[in-house]
Amino acid sequence: GESVGLHLPTLSVQEGDNSIINCAYSNSASDYFIWYKQESGKGPQFIIDIRSNMDKRQGQRVTVLLNKTVKHLSLQIAATQPGDSAVYFCAENLSGGSNYKLTFGKGTLLTVNP
Amino acid sequence: NAGVMQNPRHLVRRRGQEARLRCSPMKGHSHVYWYRQLPEEGLKFMVYLQKENIIDESGMPKERFSAEFPKEGPSILRIQQVVRGDSAAYFCASSPRGSSTYEQYFGPGTRLTVT
Numbered sequence: 001g002e003s004v005g006l007h008l009p010t011l012s013v014q015e016g017d018n019s020i021i022n023c024a025y026s027n028s029a030s031d032y033f034i035w036y037k038q039e040s041g042k043g044p045q046f047i048i049d050i051r052s053n054m055d056k057r058q059g060q061r062v063t064v065l066l067n068k069t070v071k072h073l074s075l076q077i078a079a080t081q082p083g084d085s086a087v088y089f090c091a092e093n094l095s096g097g098s099n100y101k102l103t104f105g106k107g108t109l110l111t112v113n114p
Numbered sequence: 115n116a117g118v119m120q121n122p123r124h125l126v127r128r129r130g131q132e133a134r135l136r137c138s139p140m141k142g143h144s145h146v147y148w149y150r151q152l153p154e155e156g157l158k159f160m161v162y163l164q165k166e167n168i169i170d171e172s173g174m175p176k177e178r179f180s181a182e183f184p185k186e187g188p189s190i191l192r193i194q195q196v197v198r199g200d201s202a203a204y205f206c207a208s209s210p211r212g213s214s215t216y217e218q219y220f221g222p223g224t225r226l227t228v229t
Contacts (some may be wrong), residue, residue, distance in 0.1 A: 044157065045220070
């Protein structure tokens with residue numbers, strides 16, 4: 001089965017609210033995780049990444065949390081804006097640190113209502 | 115610095131025809147990856163190439179699919195005798211030589227429709 005999966009397929013929030021997108025993974029050997037944003041008709045765009053030796057990493061308006069105990073990953077978007085509307089994918093690296101073969105989850109569609 | 119370029123953006127083929135998808139990596143990138151995305155699904159790894167070498171093709175079907183990344187020119191994903199099940203979006207990504215950050219930069223994709 002899929003090693004990476006998402007809890008919710010869709011998420012609808014009001015502009016200005018915070019968004020939380022969740023992701024579960026099953027391979028405890030995964031050592032690198034990435035969140036991508038994909039807008040309609042475009043390729044995935046890198047948002048933020050985190051290595052397995054970290055619990056939290058912050059970027060501009062985004063925070064990724066990693067809970068290795070329960071194999072859970074989340075993406076938090078602060079003050080969500082209409083431009084954040086997209087499908088969000090988590091991806092993991094299953095190659096023992098090698099630079100290839102990302103495994104993607106199915107994605108969560110985030111809709112931001114003005 | 116131009117991003118990853120893919121062409122064509124849209125490709126329509128009849129069953130049995132050949133499809134050729136091209137990918138030009140970012141300048142200075144020598145690692146190329148191809149992924150396939152079915153509607154409402156995540157991307158699935160197909161193949162990883164470096165210049166003139168296929169490093170990992172474990173995600174690519176053994177029949178009808180092939181990929182290359184020549185010394186000069188773009189990477190090509192070739193699908194022979196296409197079938198309706200090949201209809202999908204095909205994304206190419208590239209990364210810098212010797213990258214320690216794993217970051218892959220994706221192109222806009224080629225949407226293949228088989229009629």
